[in-house]
Amino acid sequence: MGVAVDNSGLVWLISYFELLTFNGQEFKEIQYSDPFNDNESGYSQILIDADNIVWLYGNEQIYSIQEHKWQKHNTGLSKETYVITMSNNPVSKEIFVSSPEGVAIYKNQKWNFINQKKVKELPSTNIYFTQRDSNNRLWIGSSSGTIIMDKHNKPIPSDSFPAIIKKKTITDMTEDNQGNLFLSLYDFEAKKEEEIYMDFIIYHTNGSYTEFTLENSGLTTNKDLTNTLYDKEDDILWIATFNAGLIRYDLKKDTWENYHSKNSMLPTSKITDMAFDKNYNLYLATDQGLVKLEKR
Numbered sequence: 001m002g003v004a005v006d007n008s009g010l011v012w013l014i015s016y017f018e019l020l021t022f023n024g025q026e027f028k029e030i031q032y033s034d035p036f037n038d039n040e041s042g043y044s045q046i047l048i049d050a051d052n053i054v055w056l057y058g059n060e061q062i063y064s065i066q067e068h069k070w071q072k073h074n075t076g077l078s079k080e081t082y083v084i085t086m087s088n089n090p091v092s093k094e095i096f097v098s099s100p101e102g103v104a105i106y107k108n109q110k111w112n113f114i115n116q117k118k119v120k121e122l123p124s125t126n127i128y129f130t131q132r133d134s135n136n137r138l139w140i141g142s143s144s145g146t147i148i149m150d151k152h153n154k155p156i157p158s159d160s161f162p163a164i165i166k167k168k169t170i171t172d173m174t175e176d177n178q179g180n181l182f183l184s185l186y187d188f189e190a191k192k193e194e195e196i197y198m199d200f201i202i203y204h205t206n207g208s209y210t211e212f213t214l215e216n217s218g219l220t221t222n223k224d225l226t227n228t229l230y231d232k233e234d235d236i237l238w239i240a241t242f243n244a245g246l247i248r249y250d251l252k253k254d255t256w257e258n259y260h261s262k263n264s265m266l267p268t269s270k271i272t273d274m275a276f277d278k279n280y281n282l283y284l285a286t287d288q289g290l291v292k293l294e295k296r
Helices: 163-167
Strands: 002-005 011-015 018-022 027-029 043-048 054-058 061-066 069-073 085-089 094-099 102-107 110-114 127-132 138-142 145-149 169-175 181-186 198-203 209-212 225-231 236-241 246-250 255-259 271-276 282-286 289-293
Touching: 002 043, 002 282, 011 043, 011 054, 043 085, 054 085, 085 127, 102 127, 127 169, 145 163, 145 169, 163 181, 163 198, 163 209, 169 225, 181 225, 225 271, 236 271
Parallel strands: 002 271
Antiparallel strands: 002 011, 011 018, 018 027, 043 054, 054 061, 061 069, 085 094, 094 102, 094 127, 102 110, 127 138, 138 145, 138 169, 169 181, 181 198, 198 209, 225 236, 236 246, 246 255, 271 282, 282 289
């Protein structure tokens, strides 16, 4: 299940084979029949960009919806591949489509493609996550490590960054008001059970980093971190997990809180996605449906 909220406050949801909207009172199913695509594998990715355009990966196609009009996009990916994640940058107005064949980038109504044929320094063509930070650096997490590129999409020397970033795969990134980056990292090449976990770090603007662990923070799991969101008004970091509920980190007070099915009104501890509305109310997509947390 995935969730996104548009500029009007309308909540968009994908749930298996359904695309739904929720206006605060009722759910409505959005149906679309593509005459040139008979695939019915369902929806797996959704986001809404800065121009209030809804982007979907469904039935093995990339679609955008603007003012009720659907458009199918040719990203350059082959029909044999699939999309792992979709992300967007509201400032640069880029859409990033990460896949086993590379990353497709949409900007100014054009698609560009990055893979090992175009960038030999790319650790692997199997791309899990892509995002651009406020310094215009492009972060690409591949199955064999992470590469960082400059504003022209040229690789930055790897010795400029800590080994923990280079050797592992970035799976999620959120930035605070000061430009510090909160990174989720995973080692896809780990072989032993005790090595299979996620690192969660703050990459500071001075180039150093702080690693959060189960021992030195309020993290309640080091596996299955779903995604993170940053509340710019209150300096709060939200961390969704698929096995330990929702984690709230107050950066000003340096305090942590964990909400799950046993200590709160959350119906489940399995969160698959989350999104803010314009007032920073938080919507959670869970295995038990949609949950709204109103801002305090």
